[in-house]
Amino acid sequence: MSAFAPVYLVSVHGWEATTAGGFLAAVQGAGALGRLGVGHWSDRVGSRLAPVRVIAVAAAVAMLLLAAGDAGLPWLAVLALAPAAVITVSDNGLGFTASAELAGPAWAGRAMGAQNTAQNLTAALTPPVLGLVIAEGGGYATAFALAALFPLLAAPLTPVTAEPARR
Numbered sequence: 001m002s003a004f005a006p007v008y009l010v011s012v013h014g015w016e017a018t019t020a021g022g023f024l025a026a027v028q029g030a031g032a033l034g035r036l037g038v039g040h041w042s043d044r045v046g047s048r049l050a051p052v053r054v055i056a057v058a059a060a061v062a063m064l065l066l067a068a069g070d071a072g073l074p075w076l077a078v079l080a081l082a083p084a085a086v087i088t089v090s091d092n093g094l095g096f097t098a099s100a101e102l103a104g105p106a107w108a109g110r111a112m113g114a115q116n117t118a119q120n121l122t123a124a125l126t127p128p129v130l131g132l133v134i135a136e137g138g139g140y141a142t143a144f145a146l147a148a149l150f151p152l153l154a155a156p157l158t159p160v161t162a163e164p165a166r167r
Contacts, residue, residue, distance in 0.1 A: 001027075001081075001084055001085040001088050001089075002024060002027075002028065002085065002089075003126065003127040003130075004127070004130065004140075004143070005020070005023070005024050005027070005081060005085055006020040006021055006023075006024050008081070008140055009023065009078075009081070012070070012074075012077075012140060013074065013077075013078060023082075024085075027081075027082050027085040027086060028085075030082070030085075030086045031085060031086045031089040031090065034086045034087070034089065034090035035089065035090055035091075035092060035093050037090070038051055038055065038090045038091060038093070038094060039093055039094065039097075042094055042097075046165075047160065047163055048094045048095075048097055048098035048101065048163065049094070049098055049158050049159060049160045049162075049163055050160050051091065051094060052091045052094050052095060052098070052158050053155050053156075053158045053160060055087060055090055055091040055094075055151075056091075056151035056152070056154050056155040056158065057151070057152070057155050058087050059084070059087045059088045059148075059151040060148040060149075060151040060152040060155070061148075062080055062083050062084035062087050062088070063084055063088075063144050063145070063147045063148035063151075064144075064145060064148045065080040065084070066080040066081060066084050066144045067140075067141045067142070067144035067145040067148065068141075070139070070140045070141040070144060071141040092119070095115055095119065096112055096115055096116060096119075098163070099111040099112050099114070099115035100112050101163070101164065102159075102162060102163065102164075126147075130143040130146070130147065133146060
């Protein structure tokens with residue numbers, strides 16, 4: 001979202017670059033608060049992965065709303081952009097923490113390194129892949145819908161039952 005939100009707002013919705021940048025800065029701040037809130041939520045429910053599963057579904061819904069808005073309801077796209085940007089980053093800390101907790105003390109460092117590497121590779125590959133989808137005629141709606149597919153696939157694969165019991 002952070003890679004495409006300003007470009008999308010400028011090129012599709014005619015925003016000024018500084019306005020789109022300010023919007024992105026505000027959304028990034030909200031995303032940071034979202035990560036704190038989600039961390040608190042996971043501590044309260046005693047699970048990292050149950051909230052991750054809920055967030056995955058919420059991210060997919062937000063991205064589908066964004067895609068639907070781009071496909072024909074421009075006002076919906078602009079309204080969906082902020083929650084989509086916040087939701088899609090809100091579980092970052094939980095994935096990192098769950099990796100260490102699931103791996104246990106002997107493997108925690110390697111697990112966090114592998115999780116962080118996979119997350120960063122995905123973040124690095126997403127803009128060029130979605131840029132190709134957009135440029136080759138799929139447009140933003142197709143790119144946003146494609147982005148919704150991955151959390152939908154990931155939600156049922158999230159190993160909630162593998163987590164150790166917490167007090």
